[in-house]
Amino acid sequence: MKTTAIIAAGGVGARLGIAGGKQLLEVCGRPVAAWAASAVAAARGTGELVIVCDPERLKDYEAALRSALATDKPLRFVGGGATRTASIAAGLAAVSADVEVVLIHDGARPLVTPDVVDAALAALVAADADIAGVVVGHPASDTLKTAGLPRSVCDLPRNDKGASQSQVRDSTHDGNEACHCEEPSKGARQPFGEQATALPLITGTLDRSVVWQVQTPQVFRAAALRDAYGQAVAAGHEATDDAGLLEAAGYGVVLFCGPHDNIKITVEEDVRLAEALLRARLADRDGNLAALRERIDQGAAKAGQEG
Secondary structure, rough: OOOEEEEEEEOOOOOOOOOOOHHHOEEEEEEEHHHHHHHHHOOOOOOOOOEEEEEHHHHHHHHHHHHOOOOOOOOOEOOOOHHHHHHHHHHHHOOOOOOOOEEEEEEEOOOOOHHHHHHHHHHHHOOOOOEEEEEEEEEEOOOOEEEEEEEEEEEEOOOOOOOEEEEEEEEOOHHOOOOOOOOOOOOOOOOOOOOOOOOEEEEEEEHHHHHHEEEEEEEHHHHHHHHHHHHHHHHHHOOOHHHHHHHHHHHEEEEEOOOOOHHHHHHHHHHHHHHHHHHHHHHHHHHHHHHHHHHHHHHHHHHHHHH
């Protein structure tokens, strides 16, 4: 089936604190988005790549990524929107009408491999006709909690013996002006060591056996994806992943188990982890190439002796 891949590279990297977007941050000598796009381009099942990026830096992205991508497959660069949904909608508008399958991958996931891409595409081909998409992810391994309104950890004035009178109270502070706690943004991921003083209160524990952590690539039948995005744009709906829009539109989407190391770069710790994993892969590749060269040399020497 004719397949186009959309690379979502329009994030501004606010949580990472990288000016101009994390997708152009160099990791092991290449931009993050170049690692992601290269793997997608190297997959057997993909055709054209549509790379969605910051519209104000379109030329910068195109210059950086074209020079870093070694592929003969067509590349198209498209300016994104203010949200992920708007950006993918812009990329989808650039996909040819005769395309049957659309693959979407985060430009901030540099550790995806061509094998994972091809496996996800094959899973969609093998799926029943009523299945509109396949999402790569893996069963949750951590215990997952739900959180409610933050609670404030307040350092109240010390008593007459010099001991700190700390207590946990509602984030409304009960009118106590001595508290200077800050409420974290909803859903914000705090880097280690920068924990906000307003701590979310646990409201429940999820059944881990029915929870998956989803990643990209996410692969969809083009007609269903266009329909779901049309409905979402018309209704003003947003989603943190594309499968969510198809679910809302009533389409069936299945999960495909992928590797845990297909991480998304969001905070500084992710950069260090991605660098370490990429270095290990490069070392394995170089070691395998060296072993192959040695076997070739040994075979040539043996042939020369026999001749």
